[in-house]
Amino acid sequence: GAVVSQHPSWVICKSGTSVKIECRSLDFQATTxxxxxxFPKQSLMLMATSNEGSKATYEQGVEKDKFLINHASxxxxxxxxxxxxxxxxxFYICSPPLRDRGNYGYTFGSGxxxxxx
Amino acid sequence: xxxxxxxxxxxxxxxxxxxxxxCNYTNYSPAYLQWYRQDPGRGPVFLxxxxxNEKEKRKERLKVTFDTTxxxxxxxxxxxxxxxxxxxxxxxxxSNTGKLIFGQGTTLQVKP
Numbered sequence: 001g002a003v004v005s006q007h008p009s010w011v012i013c014k015s016g017t018s019v020k021i022e023c024r025s026l027d028f029q030a031t032t033x034x035x036x037x038x039f040p041k042q043s044l045m046l047m048a049t050s051n052e053g054s055k056a057t058y059e060q061g062v063e064k065d066k067f068l069i070n071h072a073s074x075x076x077x078x079x080x081x082x083x084x085x086x087x088x089x090x091f092y093i094c095s096p097p098l099r100d101r102g103n104y105g106y107t108f109g110s111g112x113x114x115x116x117x
Numbered sequence: 118x119x120x121x122x123x124x125x126x127x128x129x130x131x132x133x134x135x136x137x138x139x140c141n142y143t144n145y146s147p148a149y150l151q152w153y154r155q156d157p158g159r160g161p162v163f164l165x166x167x168x169x170n171e172k173e174k175r176k177e178r179l180k181v182t183f184d185t186t187x188x189x190x191x192x193x194x195x196x197x198x199x200x201x202x203x204x205x206x207x208x209x210x211x212s213n214t215g216k217l218i219f220g221q222g223t224t225l226q227v228k229p
Contacts, residue, residue: 006160034216034217041126042221043206043219043220043221043222044161044206044217044219045219046216046217046218049214049216091158093160093161095160095217097215104163104166105151105153105163105164105165105166106151106161106163106217107163108160108161108162109160110159110160111158111159111160113158
């Protein structure tokens, strides 16, 4: 259970353009979704939590105007990197919270490798 | 401040040996700790979860220990195989939000 499908798996974009990353829950309804970012040889850092039907919650230091998060339905959460710059190049991963996370681990999307040139 | 540290960035061992990875944390009182495997270019995959009242957990060739006094978890892979080569992450979940806080990971290389 709690399978998520993340697209695209990789994307190359020009500096100044925007990129949208989708995370779809396939076998459950997700009222929230965690979005992580991982730079090379570093660990996953939580960026924000999307909430279905309301505003996302951003972690300290994450620019909400740059990383637009939308959770329009119970099966789709999106992260849009606006006006991308080379320093935004990273690995972005979504992960749904589980109802019974005390007994099971979390699942993660397959990740999106963003390269800004 | 809260911190999770994995003791080494990289670990190289010979096939058949036991790999031991360490995870230390400070300023947390976690109800449970988790271990994940991450292959290059992929999202993490859940391996094991151990609760604060459990000393040890096993799953096939994997074993995790949890010492809440030392604030440390050890992750063992016995009879290691080259296919075990990956990055292993430990993680703690914030009790009120469920957010996962990850260690920086240890990259294991098992040589044939």
